[in-house]
Amino acid sequence: MSDTLFYSPDIINNPQLPEIESHHCVKVLRMRNGDLLTVTDGKGHFYQCTLIDANPKHSTISIINKIDVKQPRNFILHVAFAPTKQMDRNEWFVEKATEIGIDRLTPIISNYSERKEIKFERLIKTAISAMKQSQQPFLPQIDETVSFNDFIKLPFKGNKYIAHCYETPKTPLTQIYKKGENALILIGPEGDFSEEEVERAINSGFSPISLGESRLRTETASLVATHTIHVINSLS
Amino acid sequence: MSDTLFYSPDIINNPQLPEIESHHCVKVLRMRNGDLLTVTDGKGHFYQCTLIDANPKHSTISIINKIDVKQPRNFILHVAFAPTKQMDRNEWFVEKATEIGIDRLTPIISNYSERKEIKFERLIKTAISAMKQSQQPFLPQIDETVSFNDFIKLPFKGNKYIAHCYETPKTPLTQIYKKGENALILIGPEGDFSEEEVERAINSGFSPISLGESRLRTETASLVATHTIHVINSLS
Numbered sequence: 001m002s003d004t005l006f007y008s009p010d011i012i013n014n015p016q017l018p019e020i021e022s023h024h025c026v027k028v029l030r031m032r033n034g035d036l037l038t039v040t041d042g043k044g045h046f047y048q049c050t051l052i053d054a055n056p057k058h059s060t061i062s063i064i065n066k067i068d069v070k071q072p073r074n075f076i077l078h079v080a081f082a083p084t085k086q087m088d089r090n091e092w093f094v095e096k097a098t099e100i101g102i103d104r105l106t107p108i109i110s111n112y113s114e115r116k117e118i119k120f121e122r123l124i125k126t127a128i129s130a131m132k133q134s135q136q137p138f139l140p141q142i143d144e145t146v147s148f149n150d151f152i153k154l155p156f157k158g159n160k161y162i163a164h165c166y167e168t169p170k171t172p173l174t175q176i177y178k179k180g181e182n183a184l185i186l187i188g189p190e191g192d193f194s195e196e197e198v199e200r201a202i203n204s205g206f207s208p209i210s211l212g213e214s215r216l217r218t219e220t221a222s223l224v225a226t227h228t229i230h231v232i233n234s235l236s
Numbered sequence: 237m238s239d240t241l242f243y244s245p246d247i248i249n250n251p252q253l254p255e256i257e258s259h260h261c262v263k264v265l266r267m268r269n270g271d272l273l274t275v276t277d278g279k280g281h282f283y284q285c286t287l288i289d290a291n292p293k294h295s296t297i298s299i300i301n302k303i304d305v306k307q308p309r310n311f312i313l314h315v316a317f318a319p320t321k322q323m324d325r326n327e328w329f330v331e332k333a334t335e336i337g338i339d340r341l342t343p344i345i346s347n348y349s350e351r352k353e354i355k356f357e358r359l360i361k362t363a364i365s366a367m368k369q370s371q372q373p374f375l376p377q378i379d380e381t382v383s384f385n386d387f388i389k390l391p392f393k394g395n396k397y398i399a400h401c402y403e404t405p406k407t408p409l410t411q412i413y414k415k416g417e418n419a420l421i422l423i424g425p426e427g428d429f430s431e432e433e434v435e436r437a438i439n440s441g442f443s444p445i446s447l448g449e450s451r452l453r454t455e456t457a458s459l460v461a462t463h464t465i466h467v468i469n470s471l472s
Contacts, residue, residue: 072449092328099456100448134451174470212336212470213308215370220335224463231467234410234448 004029005132006039007139008061011047015061022059025051037061042131042139044069069137073101076158076182077229080106080151081222082189085114091126093219097140097226098130104141110148112191118145148197151186152204158182162206163221164198170208173228183229185209187222240265241368242275243375244297247283251297256361258295261287273297278367278375280305305373309337312394312418313465316342316387317458318425321350327362329455333376333462334366340377346384348427354381384433387422388440394418398442399457400434406444409464419465421445423458 006021008014017025017039025031033054039047039061046067053060079102083090094105105127107118123142131139146154159181161173177183186193186201193201202208211224242257244250253261253275261267269290275283275297282303289296315338319326330341341363343354359378367375382390395417397409413419422429422437429437438444447460 096456096459099450099452100460101450133453136450172470174467175472212466214335214337214372216335217369220332223332223459224336227460227463228467230448231410231464232471234408235468235471236411 004037005046005135006037007042007128007132008039008047009041011039011041011061011063015049015063017059017061019057023056025059026054026056036064040131040137042128042137044071044137046137071138073103073233075180075229075233076103077101077226078104078106078156078182078184079187079222079226080108080146080184081187082110082113082148082218083107083115083118083145084190084218087119087122089217089219090118091122093222094123094126094142095130096223098127099134100223100227100230101136101138102140102226104143106143106151107145108148108151108186109145110189110197111194113189114191115189120144148193149200152201152206156182156184158184160184160186160201160204160206161209162186162193162198162201163209163211163225164188165192165215166195166198168195168198168208170210173209173211173225174232176207176209177229177232179233179235185225185229187218187225190218240273241371242273243278243364243368244275244283245277247275247277247297247299251285251299253295253297255293259292261295262290262292272300276367276373278364278373280307280373282373307374309339309469311416311465311469312339313337313462314340314342314392314418314420315423315458315462316344316382316420317423318346318349318384318429318454319343319351319354319381320426320454323355323358325453325455326354327358329458330359330362330378331366332459334363335370336459336463336466337372337374338376338462340379342379342387343381344384344387344422345381346425346433347430349425350427351425356380384429385436388437388442392418392420394420396420396422396437396440396442397445398422398429398434398437399445399447399461400424401428401451402431402434404431404434404444406446409445409447409461410468412443412445413465413468415469415471421461421465423454423461426454
């Protein structure tokens with residue numbers, strides 16, 4: 001059996017591999033009918049399957065066995081970030097956050113955003129390959145771009161934080177976040193959120209936080225926030 | 237005064253900007269004689285300077301004021317990593333580690349290393365621009381490539397760890413590392429260290445560690461290890 005993990009989002013209703021996965025399976029790995037493969041739906045399941053119709057565009061598979069995987073986290077982590085100008089920096093944050101473990105990612109557009117739109121499909125593709133590469137059956141939810149003002153109105157069952165660089169009062173994330181809590185963290189663009197946006201977020205229930213001493217790039221701050229939550233949860 | 241931070245490693249003995257910095261200063265920012273600029277030597281000092289000879293190849297500066305910056309960390313962090321095949325992944329680890337804060341980085345070559353040499357100068361360049369971008373006066377030490385066997389024999393005043401993916405006994409870094417301790421962490425290549433290398437490191441005083449549940453890429457593992465040490469040190 002190939003140790004490649006394949007992705008088929010709707011395997012139960014449609015036991016096929018999407019085109020990109022079929023191509024990799026048949027053209028790159030040269031798998032043939034009867035070969036065994038492991039597939040995930042990105043929703044917490046692994047499926048041991050047999051390739052029954054090796055087709056470079058839409059291979060058909062047959063499920064032999066389904067394995068339910070328990071979500072390793074007992075907290076929900078949602079990071080909303082203002083995409084950076086350089087697209088590859090957004091992609092690497094999505095890749096790293098998926099590897100480390102995250103539930104939901106939302107690109108937000110704020111006053112000083114240098115990038116007002118984002119190639120949504122590329123972020124999904126990046127998350128899928130990171131999930132496969134790290135051999136997990138959990139694909140984070142990636143949202144379409146939302147405006148800052150609409151986003152802060154959305155409900156969230158947990159603690160909400162906004163990271164900013166102003167001198168106004170804020171608490172380090174490592175001090176304010178407690179193990180096991182659900183967390184929603186807002187990370188601003190290169191030029192930071194506007195003071196008015198920070199104010200508005202605070203009025204919507206977000207606590208202002210800092211992420212340490214050094215001035216971090218947007219994508220570094222996003223990853224630092226993501227991993228800080230993991231470290232605090234893994235402490236005994 | 238431009239908010240760009242310039243780098244001049246030997247400013248006291250040679251008050252000039254290196255060629256790349258001179259070019260940025262004179263050609264990109266179009267600074268002129270008499271302009272004020274902030275320079276760091278990467279050794280914990282900021283210098284407020286005046287540009288006295290604006291030259292695109294070797295600008296001369298005059299120091300007005302020297303500011304000593306206290307190292308924000310009370311621990312030493314040294315990460316030795318097996319460089320990944322894709323050079324950009326090594327560069328981003330160096331960039332992110334420099335932003336977050338690290339004292340020393342050593343590329344090591346081990347049995348299963350896919351990359352046996354590394355463009356040393358590119359790593360230095362990456363670290364310098366990350367230091368400048370994050371407005372700090374501390375440039376991490378970046379070593380030339382060392383073989384795994386030579387590296388594990390080097391002395392280190394602190395705790396030594398080796399991260400690996402084998403099922404043999406190991407402790408999560410978040411459990412074994414204690415606030416304030418100096419840490420040297422070994423991160424293996426895509427194919428992991430060989431079991432024999434892990435054995436040899438353990439015999440040289442390295443403790444085997446894990447970095448969490450998910451399977452991480454080499455550069456992600458390196459960054460996760462780096463940031464875990466920071467988070468533990470920032471907890472009260």
